[in-house]
Amino acid sequence: MLSILHELNDRLKVALGQAFPAAAAAAEAEGSALDAQLGPASKPEFGDFQANGALALAKRLGMQPRVIATALVEKLEAAAGFSDLCERPQIAGPGFINLTIKPERLAAEVASRLQDPRLGVSSAAEESEAQGRGLAPVIVDFSSPNIAKEMHVGHLRSTIIGDSLARVLEFRGYQVLRLNHVGDWGTQFGMLITHLKQVAPEALSTADAVDLGDLVAFYRQAKQRFDSDEAFQSTAREEVVRLQGGDPVSLKAWHLLCAQSRREFQQLYDRLDISLNERGESFYNPLLAAVVADLEASGLLVSDGGAQCVFLEESSAHKLPPVIVQKSDGGFNYATTDLAAIRYRFAAPPAGDAARRVIYVTDAGQASHFAGVFQVARRAGWIPADGRLEHVPFGLVQGEDGKKLKTRSGDTVRLKDLLDEAVERSEADLRRRLQEEQRSESEEFIQQVANTVGLAAVKYADLSQNRITNYQFSFARMLALQGNTAPYLLYALVRIAGIARKGGDAGVIGDAGNTGDAGNTRDSNQITGLFSKLQFHEPQEWALVRHLLGFDAVIAEVEEELLPNRLCSYLFELSQVFNRFYDQVPVLKAPPEARNSRLALCRLTADTLKLGLGLLGIPTLERM
RNA sequence: GGGGCUGUAGCUCAGCCGGAUAGAGCGACGGUUUCCUAAACCGUAGGUCGUGGGUUCGAGUCCCGCCAGCCCCGCCA
Structure with missing residues (x-):
């Protein structure tokens, strides 16, 4: 709805100029044009948009707000084409102007989105190309673990939030450099290399001779020797100098340690489907x-x-x-x-x-x-x-006691263990449900669903919270099947997939957000034929239409504010609105004239959820 | 001592450029299933927006003071 918002804003600006020419010109000269303060309506009953500018202008113009609003509305309504866009504006309360978009216009927007793999989100790349200028790359610096150490819960938020921001920016058309600023340089390498030379000298002469195995244990041993053995300590210090001086043997040892760490990090990145370019401190x-x-x-x-x-x-x-x-x-x-x-x-x-x-x-x-x-x-x-x-x-990741998250024994929680537990809990939950419902599913299905849901829950729980505040980690809450959780959102999509299987054309686009590309373009003739005469009557249909059309504005907001929780709220609300629609309005059993329009809503909802979740780094399921 | 962040329902949290009667979810209580996955939906109860001032037609939102919690503070990252 951003295009409609812009159109309305332009119209309001013109109306302001017509209604109050002197004040508008004066404001323009000062470099602060009169502002109609147009924004989304704060409540559904106020329509689609509201303009609050009349209240703010009252003092400046020396007039009653309602008088200003009335004058503005008069000019708006007199303008050519306004009545095709908008219902008659309503003046409410002290001087708010409420604007409701015409149903035909909303239906047309829905139809256009059904044919648009970008779901109404403009591409920054195309925009800058049209203006004949280049588009500079964006850098997202995130994750950044330390070589020879383990990825732990402290890396969780940076990795997940950074990936999601990168995905949103990529989808908007930017070239994004996802930089992993790993800690691969510094004094700790003195002790690590010294230790390596002493315990596994063959690694330095023979290619791929040694698998260091547990790097963390290796790091601990080196640290322990460094702290207790003075001779070791001074050798380690000399080693730092050699490394920085470019000594080939020291460099070889350093490369070896980095390569080993890299392999271990990569396992986690693969599992989370996160891509990063390593460009460390060195x-x-x-x-x-x-x-x-x-x-x-x-x-x-x-x-x-x-x-x-x-x-x-x-x-x-x-x-x-x-x-x-x-x-x-x-x-x-x-x-x-x-x-x-x-x-x-x-x-x-x-x-x-x-x-x-x-x-x-x-x-x-x-x-x-x-x-x-x-x-x-x-x-x-x-x-x-x-x-x-x-x-x-x-903010920090805290346990349910409100303190920094630790294991029972007081150690730092390893990222791998944390993901494992999420998947295990998700699997146990799924098995229990299958039994209760007397469903029988293949082992492959169970593993696939448990893995997807478990990892989705971890990601979504983190992303759905305003990142500034500390984050209270809870497996039980993130895996809950109701509420603002990944399983709830995934389930909404499963419901739509169910409709598709039972005869409705869902034709949902591919895993859009995962690749930064919105996937298959559809056969537009076919779509136009199927969805050209959309009509909606039920309030649940309109609520869904209006929510669906807000997607582009949310993406713009995340791009600007870098707050993925805004996207999460949007998707959660979309799922809620959809579930209400699903519960109260039949789709497959609807009369033919309503059926296609409802199927269209199902499909656009699925597309939007799939794309939105993809931008959060969360893949979706057909059944669960 | 200085700086930063946070303080909104019993709990976990939203709240966009200052806008209309402050919103969700969980939990609690009550209801809904011959029908597309009830993992859902509908309803009820629940608030001194930490606190005291200020600015404003209008403040959870902006400014100042205070209180509480967390984090950071010269040769670690």
Whole structure:
């Protein structure tokens, strides 16, 4: 409905100019045009849209709000074509203008979406092409585990939220660089390499000689020796120097450790169907000296206690710690790496990505770090005027006791274990239900459904919450079959698939969001024939129509605000509206003149759910 | 000590540019199945939007103070 919203807004703007020419011209001259404050209606009984501008303009124009509203409505109604778009506007309360779109127009929108694999969402790529300019890539920096360590619950939110944001941006037509900024460089490699050289020297001379097996245990052993053995410690320190000096044997050992970790991470990414390009901290290593030199040249660098720092501009009298870019021992640290990354990502190729939007999905605890680093980058002139640099923070994962999520024994929860448990619980639940309903299904079906539902539940539970707040993790809640959960949404889709099997044409589009491509285009002649004369009469049909048409606006919102929970709410509400329709309005048993229109609604609902869930990284099921 | 985030129904949470009577879900209580998967639907009860000021025609939303919880705070990431 974004196109209708824009059309109405344009019409309101014209009406404002006609009704109040002097004030409109004056406002225009000031650079702040009069605003009709058009937005979606706050309640269904108010229609489709409401314009609140009359209230705000009352003081400025020195008139009663209702008088302003009346004048506006008069001009609106007099304009050519308005009555084809909209019912007579209603003035309500102190001066709200309520607008209801004509049923024929809504039905036409539904018909057009049935033929549109993008479901009404415009493509940024096509838009920029039409305007004859290029579209800069967007970078989403997410997941970012550390080499030689395990992925744990702390990586869950970044990985899931980052993937979903990337999918939405990809669907909108952007080229998205999904960067995995893995921790693959730093002093811990001294001890790891030293340990490797001592316990598995053959790995360094023979190709693929050794499978390191449990890397976590390996890391623990190395750490334990580092902490207890002084000789080991000094060897490890020398090893760091060798590695940074480019010693071939040290590099080989380093590669080996990275490759091993990469394989383990990849298993989880495959399982979650998440794609990432690894570009770890080591990538920026050769660029660090230039970062410091650049800061020096721009006069931002200050030596303080032997360390090279940039002091932050403070908005008030509060004293912020400086950003240290070079330690007193000459080494660089994480702030330097982050600065090098920002510089590279905005810079022109070949020594840069030429991005214009860079998004960091990390926990909220790093907010002040990023605020500092972003400020330094800005003052250093590395961010173009049209460049956006955004930290997308999220809260902690907590247990049901409200404390940081831990296992019973107090350890960090491994991501693998967490996913396993979700799938196991989902399987147990499914088996219990099959027994209760005396259904018999193949083992393959059970595994497939349990896996899909379990992983969907984990993803959806995370995404459906506003990411800023801490997130209380609960298997029971996320796997619940009712409420705002993945199983509830998946079930709505299963119901539609059931209608399709029993004779209704559902012809749902393919797994759109998963590929960033909306899938098969349909035979438009066939569709036009089938759904050309849509007509709706029941309130449940209209509620569904109106909700379906809101999809494009939600995608636009997620693209801008980077809040996937908005998409989740939309899909949940869509499922609710659909279930009401399904419960109260027959589809297959409807009289022929209503049947096709209802089938069309079923299909568009399925398409929308499937696409929407795909953008959350959640695949769907035909039966469950 | 400084900074950030959070505080909305018993619980978990939404609440978009400030807009009409603050919304869901769970839980509780009551109802609905010869009919497309009842994993659903319908209804009832439940609120000092932490608190005190301010701005505004209008504040859960913006500004200031206070209280509480969590997180961060110079050479780890």
